[in-house]
Amino acid sequence: MLGRLFNNRSNEQLNSHQNSSINICHTMNNMNSLNTGNNIIEDLNSRTILYGTSNPILPININLSKFRLFIIQDKGELMVKNNFKIYYDSNITTTNNGTTTNKNKIDYNIFQFLEIMFGNSIHHDFQSNETIKIHNLESLQFTLISKHFNIKLSNQKKNLKFAIGLIIPCSIDLISTTITPNWQTIIHYLSIFQSIFIKNHLLNYNNYLDISIFYKNFIKNLKNLIITPRLLPGLNFINNNFFLKKWCFEINNWIEIKDGSKPCLVNGSKFLLTLLTIIQTVKYQLINNNSDEFIRIIIMASNSMVATKLIFILNGILPFNLKINQLNDGNIELKRDTTTTTTTNPISTGTHNDNQYHPPSPPTPHPMKKGWEIPKTPSKSITTPSLMTPCKSLIIQPNSSTNSSIPTSNSMSYLSSSLSSSSTNSSSTIFSNSLTRGFQYLQNWKNSTNNGNTGDVISSGSSFKTPSPGLEYDDYPWNSNHNGSINNNISNGYSTGSNMNTMNNNSIKFKKIELNSLNIKRSTTTLFKINNNISKNGIEGKDKFSQEFNDLMNSDIDYNYNYDSSKSVSILEIPFDDEDQEDSEDKDYDYKKLPKLCGYVQDYLPDFHIQACPNSQDLESKIISSMKNSLTQFNKSKTFLISLRIREIKEIQLTKNDEKRYTSSIRKIYYNSKPNLNYLNQDNYTKIEILFEKIRNLFKQDENDEEINKIRDYLKNL
């Protein structure tokens, strides 16, 4: 599919700003999906390991209908009653016959705040051509962002003064969770609106359809950026072993079970090693995004839990300074969220007689005697009877109560991926086989659904949102038993929140921990505080400031004189009155904008650097489209597309040659169960190999706290 997408396009001309660099067709397709529901799949386990908190992260409610965009000119005619000319208002629809209608009933008029937005009419600011402003209009409960720019036309003597106003319906308290973390996106779109306006509408009137389209796309993107919980990296580096132990544990599990590596027996595949090498190579770009390259790591998977674990592993090496001095280590009990624990185990045992729910038990490091057999070719690996037959009894049957949309989409994703692989081989036979096998799988699924399997206990809402691992054909059952017997604890590969506090593994004994002891206060976009110390007197935030300031105002100030002979003046030297307390100063305002990394989402989110999402027929076209869009801001756009089912990692790269042209390249970094070492940074590859070796050794010893600390030190210097 990618091949087709790129056919005859590698040197495709990027036309004007608005019809090539931003893909309008794709944008138009998204217009109707503004009010789609929550895209995020999360449970206690994913919250804990990805977001660092066991508490649900409540999304910020933004009323989409109250967004508003308008473009206005300040005519500079102070004596004229109507000094302002409105060019565009998103709340007004103009029909073909010229009549206008209001879309939403909004209880304010733009003219109410135009003077505030533009400033004093007499004392114009002539110093700058472009100014950005934020006004908070408390009475209307919204924030007004405006971009001001001057244009001088050839037939005009003076500059024309314009402004693009954007109303975001959030109060002053939400600015730091809604606007500031997404400032770059907001500014980017304001620039797009400005460019389109100047190019298409300044001299010629038309229907502003182009701006409307981009505006709706902007709202959709902003909404996703606001409501999608972002990963909290850096937890492996704090002096609390809980996350690091869990991380090592998951890596060890993946190496042994997924990659099929056995100490001294089987080397296994190098899939995780390859993937972590890639992450290690681009980790600073994923966190800071300061380079001229936009990088995306996209994991295509139908199984949210496997994808969540993989993202947890990837997240573990990302550098993110949480600036924590002291944290308690363990001995605290993990709070269980009983409302969600059952939803995290939607796996049937696969036997029709066993309808009872079995609480998941922790995975063992050696559930398989032999590593997972990695298929030689992607197409064969999926459907060859030799692989499927022994596992038939282990294939998890879909729950009959599950909404049909999920299995269908899985089937389709299976087809899509097969097509994708086939196209690269340019083999019609393989294509045909894959397609046929895809339909066979679809048929198998239908048959299994008709059998009425009701094997597991899932709350209806969450079963819909959380796809069962059993539904994913490609993800090998974690507890494969090569003796052919069915293990009742087949689902124990997934350490959920319910078993996190009882996790035992050969030599590692996980201490119980209350995550709340970390005192992580965060929103979907922002980390506000991470500290286990309660502030003095239990006062935090502005109240603490207020008390400190009152104390200061009621105190006497110490000062002494210092004479500056060169300037013949005296300096009053005033020492800090709190130098001894400075180190223990509470991080009440340890605000950190979290990087745009997220977990498993149902739909692809173009603005995030790391994410996992289910495969779909149009996923690759969406990715390519968003990569092209990134070229408006960056010189390069690179995507590492990871297919979990066929264990393939593709690197897609678009490079901007000039303003109108770009070149594309695709290369397979991991394919046919082998990494292509030519495309990997050898130093990083070796570093990750050493890391894996350290983790493997960790599980051979009894006391491991010291080893854990060594791994942390190694990670810090990675």
Place this chain on the structure above:
Amino acid sequence: MAFTITLAHFCDKHGPRSIMCTQTTELSQMDQSTLPDFSKESYCKSCLLIYPKSTKGENVTTLRTEDTKTNHAFVSTQYSAIKFRVLNSIVRKCLSEEATIYDSKPMFFGDENRGYSMTQSFKIKDLEARGSERRYSFIVNCDQEHQVLENWDLIKDSILVMIEYLQKSSLKIELENSKNHEIYLRGKVQHSKSLIEMLKDDELFLKLHLWNSKLLRKLINK
């Protein structure tokens, strides 16, 4: 990252003026921030940075707090000796060019030339002022836009507690004055008056300097 905090005032006589500008400098370069002696003829009591009476005769122009841990010094002067033109322009923009609402709520503006500023403007009631109120603004400026935005809450709350204290204290004193029949009757006579006079705190600017220094220190540590 170079934050400055300016207490600006719309003087009844002189228009937008900087009363006190607190800035960060490295210890090795802090002498550059020391303000030389300057003519105070164009200043009135309303817009002048006034030091405690005990410093009279010392020709003080600069308040300074050193922090060896961060290797920085925080310096407050009437105006910035280093960024005079830019900060003066921002003060004018805030108090004259923009349609400022004196509600203590933050407003943000900026461009590449003058950096990015978060301002919180407020009024203090005074019967002896024009319109019976004096208008001030705290302006936090930085050349990097994201630094201001990413510290939005820290700056906003840190400034807000100062404003709330100043308004509350001035109201208390104003209430006391309103009982004084003589002051009430001649309330419409306009006088220049410094904040230290309105709040009856000789060391007010020293305390504001220290608070600003703490905020700048926090911003450096982040």
